[in-house]
Amino acid sequence: MTLDKDFGELAVKEGASHCGIIRLVDIRARQQATCCMDVLESYGARLQSPASAIVVVEPGRIRIRH
Numbered sequence: 001m002t003l004d005k006d007f008g009e010l011a012v013k014e015g016a017s018h019c020g021i022i023r024l025v026d027i028r029a030r031q032q033a034t035c036c037m038d039v040l041e042s043y044g045a046r047l048q049s050p051a052s053a054i055v056v057v058e059p060g061r062i063r064i065r066h
Contacts, residue, residue, distance in 0.1 A: 001036050008054045012065075020047025025058045 001022045011018050027035050039055055039062070046053045046064060056063040 008056070008065075011052075011054060018052055020052055021054045022047070023054065023056045025056060027057060027059065 001024065003024050005023060007018075007021050008023055011021060022036060022039055024032055024035060035057055039057055040047070043053070043055055043062075043064065046066075047055065052066070054065045056065070
C-alpha cells in the first residue's frame with residue numbers, strides 16, 4: 001500500500017515483481033486504513049500472485065491493472 005506512484009511505475013515499466021500494489025490517491029489520512037481494508041476484502045484475490053494487480057483507489061473510483 002502506498003501513496004507514491006513510483007511503485008506502480010517500477011512494476012509496469014521495469015517489470016519488477018510484486019505481490020500486488022494498492023495506491024491511494026487523494027484519500028484523507030483518516031480514511032486510509034478503512035479504505036485499504038475495503039479494497040483487500042473486495043479485491044484481495046486479484047492482488048495475489050500470479051495476477052499481481054495494481055489497484056488505484058481514488059475518491060469514488062477504483063481502477064485495477066494486471
